[in-house]
Amino acid sequence: MRALVIDQTGDPDVLHLAERPLPRQISDEVLVKVVAAGLNPIDAKTRSGKGVAAAIESYPAILGNDFSGMVVRAAFEASPLQPGDAVYGMGRVPRTGGSFAEYVSVSSMSVAHKPARLSHAEAAAVPVAALTAWGMVKLAGAAPGQRMLVHAASGGVGHFAVQFARLLGAHVIATGSTRNLDFLRELGADEVIDYTTTRFEDEAHDLDSVIDLIGNVHDDTGTRSLAALRPGGLLVNAPTGSWPSMAADAAAAGRRATGFKVSPDARALDEISKLLDAGTVRVHVDAVFELADGAAAHRAIEEGHTRGKIVLRVS
Numbered sequence: 136m137r138a139l140v141i142d143q144t145g146d147p148d149v150l151h152l153a154e155r156p157l158p159r160q161i162s163d164e165v166l167v168k169v170v171a172a173g174l175n176p177i178d179a180k181t182r183s184g185k186g187v188a189a190a191i192e193s194y195p196a197i198l199g200n201d202f203s204g205m206v207v208r209a210a211f212e213a214s215p216l217q218p219g220d221a222v223y224g225m226g227r228v229p230r231t232g233g234s235f236a237e238y239v240s241v242s243s244m245s246v247a248h249k250p251a252r253l254s255h256a257e258a259a260a261v262p263v264a265a266l267t268a269w270g271m272v273k274l275a276g277a278a279p280g281q282r283m284l285v286h287a288a289s290g291g292v293g294h295f296a297v298q299f300a301r302l303l304g305a306h307v308i309a310t311g312s313t314r315n316l317d318f319l320r321e322l323g324a325d326e327v328i329d330y331t332t333t334r335f336e337d338e339a340h341d342l343d344s345v346i347d348l349i350g351n352v353h354d355d356t357g358t359r360s361l362a363a364l365r366p367g368g369l370l371v372n373a374p375t376g377s378w379p380s381m382a383a384d385a386a387a388a389g390r391r392a393t394g395f396k397v398s399p400d401a402r403a404l405d406e407i408s409k410l411l412d413a414g415t416v417r418v419h420v421d422a423v424f425e426l427a428d429g430a431a432a433h434r435a436i437e438e439g440h441t442r443g444k445i446v447l448r449v450s
Contacts, residue, residue, distance in 0.1 A: 138236035139429040139447070140195035144184035147430040147437075153195060158232045158240035165216050165243050166208040167224075171259035171423075172234040173201025174445040175291065176374075179433050181228070185376075191229045199447070200225045200399075202234035202241075203249055203258035210243045221249040225262040225399040234259075235429060237450050245399035250411040253418065260291070260420050260444035265407050267397040268295035268346075271371045272303065274395060275344035279304035284339050284363060286356060287348040288324065289315035291444045292373065296346050297322045298416045308339050315442060318419075334359075341365040350377025357381060361388045371395055419443030 138155045160166050178198045180186030203223040206216050216222060224246035226232075226239060233239070249258045271292070277283055277300040285300065287293045288309035300307045301323035309324035316327045328335045342364050350372055351357040357378045360370055366389045372381060375394035385392035410416040421442045424432040426449050436445050 136237040137426070138197050139199075139426050140197055140235075141182055142194050144182060144188050147179075147182070147433040149182065150429045150433065152427055155195070155197065155236065157238055158236075160208060160210070160240045163210045163243045164240045165206055165210050165214070165222075165246055166238060166240050167202060167204045167222060167246070168207050168238055169202045169204040169234055169236060169449045170255035171203050172199045172426075172447045172449050173259040173261070173263060174432050174436055174447060175200060175263050176436060177263075178228075179437050182433060187229060196229060197233040197236050198228055199233035199235035200228050201259050201262045202226070202239055203255040204239075204449075207238065214243065216243055216246060216248075221255075222246050223249045223255075223258040223262060224401065224404065225266070227399060235426065235447060235449070242399070244401050247401045247404040247408055250408045252412045252414070256423050256446045256448065257418050257420055259446050260418050261407065261411070262399070262404060263397060264291035264444060265295045265418070266400060266403055267292045267373060267395070268299055269403055269407060270397060271346050271373065271395050272296050272299045274393070275300075275346060275369055275371045277303040277305040277344070281305045281343040282308065282341070283344045283346065284308045284310070284335070284342050284360070285324075285346045285348075286310050286360070288319050288322075289442050290348065291441065292348055293346075294318075294322055294419055294443050295416070296348075297324050300346070301325075302410070302415065308342070310335050312440070318442060336360075336363045339363045343368055345370045347372040348374065350374045350381075352377045358384060361385055361390045361392070364390045367391065369393070420446055422446070423448055
């Protein structure tokens with residue numbers, strides 16, 4: 136099969152096309168022909184030598200967690216996922232081979248039927264970002280009467296978090312750049328803050344929770360977020376490596392903080408699928424690159440200005 140691989144970690148130019156063997160099915164795995172693969176920040180971090188690169192046991196390695204495609208081989212005869220079914224899901228790279236390839240073999244517990252409303256490119260943009268947002272928003276306790284701040288709200292995880300939090304009844308305050316403010320309002324944000332002109336803590340006070348998708352890698356966003364929380368308020372952080380002192384800083388400020396790790400949960404993905412098919416939640420694809428142009432796609436996501444998601448067209 137054709138795959139986008141790396142022979143070592145490094146800049147985007149280490150990505151190149153190669154022929155690789157078809158992945159082998161084991162246990163409950165289904166073999167899926169990949170039509171499109173979503174690109175996430177963790178993919179770029181891992182390619183660069185960070186992220187989960189330390190767990191890569193051999194090269195060449197195939198990255199990519201998100202995928203949408205068609206079942207080629209079922210896990211067993213009466214499996215709910217049968218050849219010809221349109222499916223989407225996420226893998227556990229590098230524990231398994233990635234989705235930047237024509238085929239993936241993944242646990243059936245990580246795969247759901249693709250929302251009929253979505254194209255494969257749109258569906259491939261959903262799993263990692265939506266499952267991350269779903270878990271973070273629920274962990275933060277989004278509910279009517281709660282005031283929640285979402286950072287990097289126009290990005291992959293952020294644009295789902297705004298929608299899920301609003302759907303659960305929370306009052307959502309979203310930060311974004313000037314060009315994304317109308318986009319955030321369209322997603323349902325009750326208030327928007329232009330981080331290029333305004334210090335968010337000057338506008339947002341006594342928050343019940345913060346969905347932190349930035350940490351302290353830029354302008355002490357994480358530390359400043361603690362000050363915007365009410366006493367006992369909760370900060371949920373996804374890029375956990377960005378803020379090693381998070382727990383101690385939160386405790387010192389009288390606030391709570393926790394990291395979050397996404398799980399490839401097909402049951403949760405089924406729930407998200409219902410919202411997508413109903414049109415209650417939508418996914419935004421910023422750009423679609425051909426698999427051969429994977430290096431350009433990685434450069435685009437590393438610029439940090441993606442609205443929604445970037446997708447690779449595989450087959």
